[in-house]
Amino acid sequence: MFTLAAGIWSAWGAAGGAAILLAGVSGALVFLRRTRQRRQTRETCPKCLAVGTLSAVMDGASPGLRVIHCRNFLTEVAGDAGEECGFEFLEHYRNLPKLSFTTLGAPGSGKTFWALQLYSHLIQGRYPGNVTFTRIEGPGAERFDQMVDFALNNRIAPSATQVSALPDPIVFAFQNHNRAARLRQCLVNLFDFPGEVTVRHTHSSTLRRRQLQADGYVFFLDPTLPAQLQGDALAKFVENVAALRQIPVGRQLDVPLAICLTKLDLLAAPHRGSSDGWVDRFYDRLRTIDPSGESLAPEVIDRRSELIREILPRLFPGWDMLRQAEGFFGPRWKLFPLTPVGLNDATSANAGSLVERMIEPYGICEPLLWMLDQNGAAVLPQGPTFRG
Numbered sequence: 001m002f003t004l005a006a007g008i009w010s011a012w013g014a015a016g017g018a019a020i021l022l023a024g025v026s027g028a029l030v031f032l033r034r035t036r037q038r039r040q041t042r043e044t045c046p047k048c049l050a051v052g053t054l055s056a057v058m059d060g061a062s063p064g065l066r067v068i069h070c071r072n073f074l075t076e077v078a079g080d081a082g083e084e085c086g087f088e089f090l091e092h093y094r095n096l097p098k099l100s101f102t103t104l105g106a107p108g109s110g111k112t113f114w115a116l117q118l119y120s121h122l123i124q125g126r127y128p129g130n131v132t133f134t135r136i137e138g139p140g141a142e143r144f145d146q147m148v149d150f151a152l153n154n155r156i157a158p159s160a161t162q163v164s165a166l167p168d169p170i171v172f173a174f175q176n177h178n179r180a181a182r183l184r185q186c187l188v189n190l191f192d193f194p195g196e197v198t199v200r201h202t203h204s205s206t207l208r209r210r211q212l213q214a215d216g217y218v219f220f221l222d223p224t225l226p227a228q229l230q231g232d233a234l235a236k237f238v239e240n241v242a243a244l245r246q247i248p249v250g251r252q253l254d255v256p257l258a259i260c261l262t263k264l265d266l267l268a269a270p271h272r273g274s275s276d277g278w279v280d281r282f283y284d285r286l287r288t289i290d291p292s293g294e295s296l297a298p299e300v301i302d303r304r305s306e307l308i309r310e311i312l313p314r315l316f317p318g319w320d321m322l323r324q325a326e327g328f329f330g331p332r333w334k335l336f337p338l339t340p341v342g343l344n345d346a347t348s349a350n351a352g353s354l355v356e357r358m359i360e361p362y363g364i365c366e367p368l369l370w371m372l373d374q375n376g377a378a379v380l381p382q383g384p385t386f387r388g
């Protein structure tokens with residue numbers, strides 16, 4: 001009897017010891033993984049994604065502040081000479097997780113105008129009250145300050161984005177007031193890539209690689225541009241992402257894709273001749289679903305997405321553009337209606353010009369907030385409590 005009890009006790013002890021050992025080993029593995037992730041975050045340049053090329057320097061303009069400078073040399077951009085990445089940001093932000101979001105779409109599809117409207121909204125605080133975006137100074141912010149002044153104050157449309165160099169991102173420190181969210185704070189880096197990178201470059205080019213190495217994509221469909229050009233670009237994008245990230249056939253990508261149907265205000269022009277009035281019905285339904293274009297309620301986002309899906313065959317007859325994206329992104333893609341100018345004057349003769357237009361943008365922040373939500377920020381269920 002005594003021997004049996006001792007044996008059971010001994011077995012319990014061994015099992016308990018093994019469990020403690022297992023818990024200790026798994027705890028150590030988690031600790032090591034987090035330490036490695038923190039080091040990776042700290043050492044990775046948000047612009048060029050090089051690791052180990054960052055060094056701290058004193059900020060000449062602000063004595064006492066330390067700035068992180070990237071010394072990576074980019075040999076495949078800026079012509080034959082190449083150039084140093086040179087990205088700089090305050091050391092204060094070095095340990096924050098850094099998310100990259102990139103624009104894609106054919107040349108002239110409205111990427112830059114959306115990006116500058118988004119920038120303008122964020123610096124004015126026109127976003128939900130449960131988050132905060134703080135602008136980080138840098139060359140991207142300087143360029144966008146200038147473009148906002150040109151486009152929104154002086155009504156001069158932005159010029160085409162340079163193709164020769166890696167674009168400087170506009171950077172915001174994101175703070176999430178939802179304590180239950182997995183992502184509480186991060187640096188948001190938004191890259192406005194030129195349209196040529198979407199339609200001409202392959203996944204082996206430096207610019208294209210950086211465009212595809214993102215935590216979310218904003219792909220622009222322009223109803224005024226040819227369907228084949230854009231359908232091919234979307235198909236090539238899916239192929240290139242799969243190749244670059246080495247995603248096996250049949251597997252889905254764990255990164256969100258916001259497909260934006262832009263220039264909504266110009267829908268009427270090329271389809272004015274249609275006799276059944278579908279364009280007017282579309283505007284009416286869109287205004288019914290979301291009059292302000294600022295709702296973040298998940299059901300509103302879903303209904304707007306479905307509405308866009310319904311009209312795509314009318315806009316791009318014969319092109320099932322979404323088939324490849326659907327299979328590759330699974331549930332992590334949505335269609336967003338967008339106009340950085342507004343739905344007003346939709347049928348007027350000067351609808352294509354910024355001059356004399358009353359600029360009332362529609363649906364500007366939703367793609368970014370949805371992508372942040374998809375990355376763990378949990379901002380959507382908090383509701384559409386917009387400021388500004």
Ligand SMILES: [Zn+2]
Pocket residue numbers: 045046047048049050070071072085086087
């Ligand atoms: Zn860099």
